[in-house]
Amino acid sequence: MAASSDRNPPPFPATEDPGAGRADMADGDSDEGEDIFVSNSNNPVAVSRGVSQPDHVNEMPPDLFSEEEANNTTARSNGVHSDDDNDLFAEAHVELSTDKPGSARKELSTSSGTHPASSITQSPAAMQPTSLEQLEDEEAKDSFDVDVAVTNPEKVGDGMNAYVTYKVSTRTSLPMFKSKAFSARRRYSDFLGLYEKLSVKQSLHGCIIPPPPEKSVVGMTKVKVGMDDPSSVEFVERRRAALERYLQRIVSHPLLLQDPDVREFLEREDLPRAVSTQTLSGAGFLKMINKASDAVNKMTIKMNESDTWFEDKFQEVESEEQQLRKLHALVDSLVNHRKELCGNTAIFAKSMAMLGNSEDNTALSRALSQLAEVEDKMEQLHQEQAASDFFIFEELLADYIRLLGAMRGCFDQRMRAWQRWQEAQSTLQKKRESEAKLLWANKPDKLQQAKEEITEWEARVTQYERDFDRIGVTVRKEVLRFEKEKAKDFKSQIIKYLEAMQQSQQRLIKFWEAFLPEAKAIA
Amino acid sequence: MMEEVKEVTPCLSVHGHNIKVTEVLKDRDTLTFLIVSQKLSGTGEYHVDRTYDDFEWLQQQLFFQEDMPGIEGVIFPPLPAKPQVNASAKVIKQLGFLGLGEWQPYCKALEAFLRQVTAHSILSKNKAVEIFLTSSDPPGRQRARKNIFNRLSQAVEEMRKEGHKDVDEFFQTERDHNLVLTGCTKTAAERFLDVVLTEQKIAVASGYFSAALHLCVEPGENPDTQAFSKACVKLSEVFDSMKKNMARVAENNVSTLGLGLDLESRYQEAEKEMLFRRTCKLVELETAKRNAEKAKPVKKAAMEEVRKAAETEFDLICGVAKQEIALFHSVRVEMLQQALVQWCEKQLCTAKESADQFGQHLQAFRGMAW
Numbered sequence: 001m002a003a004s005s006d007r008n009p010p011p012f013p014a015t016e017d018p019g020a021g022r023a024d025m026a027d028g029d030s031d032e033g034e035d036i037f038v039s040n041s042n043n044p045v046a047v048s049r050g051v052s053q054p055d056h057v058n059e060m061p062p063d064l065f066s067e068e069e070a071n072n073t074t075a076r077s078n079g080v081h082s083d084d085d086n087d088l089f090a091e092a093h094v095e096l097s098t099d100k101p102g103s104a105r106k107e108l109s110t111s112s113g114t115h116p117a118s119s120i121t122q123s124p125a126a127m128q129p130t131s132l133e134q135l136e137d138e139e140a141k142d143s144f145d146v147d148v149a150v151t152n153p154e155k156v157g158d159g160m161n162a163y164v165t166y167k168v169s170t171r172t173s174l175p176m177f178k179s180k181a182f183s184a185r186r187r188y189s190d191f192l193g194l195y196e197k198l199s200v201k202q203s204l205h206g207c208i209i210p211p212p213p214e215k216s217v218v219g220m221t222k223v224k225v226g227m228d229d230p231s232s233v234e235f236v237e238r239r240r241a242a243l244e245r246y247l248q249r250i251v252s253h254p255l256l257l258q259d260p261d262v263r264e265f266l267e268r269e270d271l272p273r274a275v276s277t278q279t280l281s282g283a284g285f286l287k288m289i290n291k292a293s294d295a296v297n298k299m300t301i302k303m304n305e306s307d308t309w310f311e312d313k314f315q316e317v318e319s320e321e322q323q324l325r326k327l328h329a330l331v332d333s334l335v336n337h338r339k340e341l342c343g344n345t346a347i348f349a350k351s352m353a354m355l356g357n358s359e360d361n362t363a364l365s366r367a368l369s370q371l372a373e374v375e376d377k378m379e380q381l382h383q384e385q386a387a388s389d390f391f392i393f394e395e396l397l398a399d400y401i402r403l404l405g406a407m408r409g410c411f412d413q414r415m416r417a418w419q420r421w422q423e424a425q426s427t428l429q430k431k432r433e434s435e436a437k438l439l440w441a442n443k444p445d446k447l448q449q450a451k452e453e454i455t456e457w458e459a460r461v462t463q464y465e466r467d468f469d470r471i472g473v474t475v476r477k478e479v480l481r482f483e484k485e486k487a488k489d490f491k492s493q494i495i496k497y498l499e500a501m502q503q504s505q506q507r508l509i510k511f512w513e514a515f516l517p518e519a520k521a522i523a
Numbered sequence: 524m525m526e527e528v529k530e531v532t533p534c535l536s537v538h539g540h541n542i543k544v545t546e547v548l549k550d551r552d553t554l555t556f557l558i559v560s561q562k563l564s565g566t567g568e569y570h571v572d573r574t575y576d577d578f579e580w581l582q583q584q585l586f587f588q589e590d591m592p593g594i595e596g597v598i599f600p601p602l603p604a605k606p607q608v609n610a611s612a613k614v615i616k617q618l619g620f621l622g623l624g625e626w627q628p629y630c631k632a633l634e635a636f637l638r639q640v641t642a643h644s645i646l647s648k649n650k651a652v653e654i655f656l657t658s659s660d661p662p663g664r665q666r667a668r669k670n671i672f673n674r675l676s677q678a679v680e681e682m683r684k685e686g687h688k689d690v691d692e693f694f695q696t697e698r699d700h701n702l703v704l705t706g707c708t709k710t711a712a713e714r715f716l717d718v719v720l721t722e723q724k725i726a727v728a729s730g731y732f733s734a735a736l737h738l739c740v741e742p743g744e745n746p747d748t749q750a751f752s753k754a755c756v757k758l759s760e761v762f763d764s765m766k767k768n769m770a771r772v773a774e775n776n777v778s779t780l781g782l783g784l785d786l787e788s789r790y791q792e793a794e795k796e797m798l799f800r801r802t803c804k805l806v807e808l809e810t811a812k813r814n815a816e817k818a819k820p821v822k823k824a825a826m827e828e829v830r831k832a833a834e835t836e837f838d839l840i841c842g843v844a845k846q847e848i849a850l851f852h853s854v855r856v857e858m859l860q861q862a863l864v865q866w867c868e869k870q871l872c873t874a875k876e877s878a879d880q881f882g883q884h885l886q887a888f889r890g891m892a893w
Contacts, residue, residue, distance in 0.1 A: 340721050348717070
């Protein structure tokens with residue numbers, strides 16, 4: 001933060017030193033909603049005005065990103081080629097509206113009026129006045145350099161050709177991006193296309209490339225036909241959340257983040273339509289993985305695993321996948337029962353309302369009607385609980401299962417790399433043998449060719465061996481990274497879940513406390 | 524409410540309001556209920572064991588109480604349907620809330636029945652009640668006589684009488700009202716039962732999830748995999764708590780509002796039956812009147828006798844019925860109020876406990892070292 005004090009920040013209504021303690025800022029500028037950026041590595045960018053705390057995006061993404069984008073991407077054209085972060089303040093940023101704090105997922109009119117006050121630099125709008133505690137929290141956590149959010153699903157077109165686009169918003173401090181915050185609209189096939197591109201890259205072999213959510217013909221057809229019924233709404237929300245997690249996993253992966261395709265996906269205004277995304281339905285994806293495994297099993301040259309680590313890990317992965325599948329099925333059953341409870345509670349509430357209406361004892365009648373209302377509120381609670389179970393656990397487990405599948409794919413890639421190396425070695429051997437034969441047969445011109453081929457294959461052998469080693473290293477790193485993320489992820493989700501449960505119990509207590517006097521009042 | 528007592532009417536020697544059905548014993552196909560009542564004088568208790576057949580005997584005795592004209596105007600405390608060990612699905616459905624659990628709700632319903640009988644000014648004086656509660660030998664378990672007071676066994680053509688227009692506005696209103704309430708209450712009870720059954724399913728599902736999580740221990744010394752395993756085990760505890768909480772919520776529902784709605788529903792049916800009996804008498808009376816009017820002089824006097832008798836009887840019944848209805852209205856409101864208050868208090872208590880537990884779990888998770 002200190003770095004920024006060297007600069008002369010343009011006059012900003014309420015603060016002097018942008019680099020000063022965040023706490024002060026929050027207090028001083030609560031109207032303006034100072035954005036506080038806590039950076040880890042890229043610290044010259046004490047872009048205090050710059051990026052709002054990305055860390056909390058996971059909890060409330062829309063708030064962070066709901067403002068500026070369109071203004072950003074257009075006007076900010078070439079203003080900020082932020083290779084030199086220190087110049088940020090020297091550049092003219094676009095004026096942004098600060099008066100729309102965190103509107104959750106509403107379709108914000110992108111042309112919100114620009115902030116009259118500051119003409120030069122402007123903090124990309126505030127989320128909301130960040131509380132002191134929140135700031136302290138943010139300080140304690142590591143922050144991401146990039147954060148993405150997927151919001152605002154919109155149906156485009158009509159009938160069977162309709163599709164849904166999502167707003168993908170990015171906020172970052174990294175120089176490799178053209179701007180600090182921007183967004184683009186993407187459709188599902190774009191996400192699949194990204195996955196396809198990443199999967200085939202040699203450079204990424206061994207990396208666990210997070211798989212996107214599966215295709216669903218049934219789900220999408222319902223949405224195409226009409227987007228209003230609850231199951232379609234749920235489907236779209238489920239997909240939106242899954243796409244968001246998908247992107248978040250990609251950008252939190254150091255290697256993937258560097259990939260130009262990822263950058264293009266996030267930044268580019270219009271993406272060429274991805275076509276070959278046929279293979280990636282849920283069943284198709286699994287088939288692909290399993291086919292690869294089978295191919296490896298059928299390999300004639302059995303791999304002599306010098307390092308038992310890989311063998312052990314592979315077993316672990318397989319058994320873990322089994323366990324997770326079982327857990328997933330159990331949560332699914334739990335979620336269904338909760339939904340059933342919602343329905344039953346609603347019906348019961350109605351029947352109590354009817355009973356209350358028919359009752360002629362006034363106090364009793366009123367109490368029964370109150371009861372009906374309490375039950376209605378409880379239905380709401382049950383609904384939320386079901387959603388909580390679902391989105392926190394069921395989807396998380398589904399993600400892990402898919403990731404484990406991807407991990408198995410990595411192991412396969414390593415096997416294939418080994419195979420390639422072995423095959424190259426045996427080819428080299430054959431070439432040497434034929435060279436020997438040629439020497440003996442004394443055919444000088446063919447000999448020359450043979451020698452050239454040998455050199456070529458020697459190079460290949462070396463290359464493939466290096467590839468194999470490299471993949472081995474990558475896979476190991478990836479597995480460890482996955483395990484680390486998984487543990488962290490899991491814990492934070494559980495805490496979120498418990499907090500939600502505690503809250504709903506508190507609300508339940510309130511309902512009962514409100515009802516008790518009504519019940520007692522029956523004379 | 525009989526003020527004038529011509530002879531010494533048998534009085535109960537026990538308190539009625541605190542009769543308890545303390546236990547139920549299963550013996551292959553039979554259920555035996557243990558009933559405990561407090562002696563009026565002194566500090567003794569009566570412990571008797573009775574089967575459902577004994578209860579039915581008691582009910583018969585009450586129905587066929589002699590020397591009690593106008594008894595058809597009594598709203599008889601409803602006896603729950605017959606229980607069965609290893610009951611069929613149909614029987615379970617019929618029993619509703621009473622078929623749940625290990626017969627505890629059923630015991631409570633029997634308890635309520637006995638308390639209502641002993642609280643009833645007319646019925647409590649029936650000798651059978653004293654015998655039932657105090658005799659160490661089970662009362663005569665003769666074959667139950669055909670219960671002519673039970674409308675279910677009434678002939679189909681008698682059903683037509685149900686809609687017969689009344690001569691008294693009070694009763695017509697009561698009949699209409701009762702019809703509506705019976706339907707609503709029955710529906711409400713059934714819907715509530717559905718809620719309870721789903722809650723039980725959730726408890727079971729939470730239990731399964733908890734058990735599965737407990738098995739999610741991964742091998743290896745990698746601190747991250749160990750952390751994950753630890754989290755699974757802790758989460759398993761959370762879902763175990765949730766299972767217990769849900770089970771308790773369901774149980775609270777059954778033992779308070781569930782039983783309350785069930786009793787209310789059966790009581791409304793009992794009132795319906797009484798009103799129907801009265802209506803039948805009304806029809807009988809009107810028939811007798813017509814017969815008397817149309818009778819040829821030869822038979823006229825006899826018909827007049829019949830008519831007079833019918834009228835007297837009918838008036839008596841109406842008198843008793845009116846009192847019973849008034850009593851019924853106040854008793855049922857009180858009963859429902861109790862049920863609602865208890866329900867609310869129990870659920871509030873459970874919710875508070877549960878919130879505390881979640882708080883503890885939350886703390887434990889936050890404090891876990893990673």
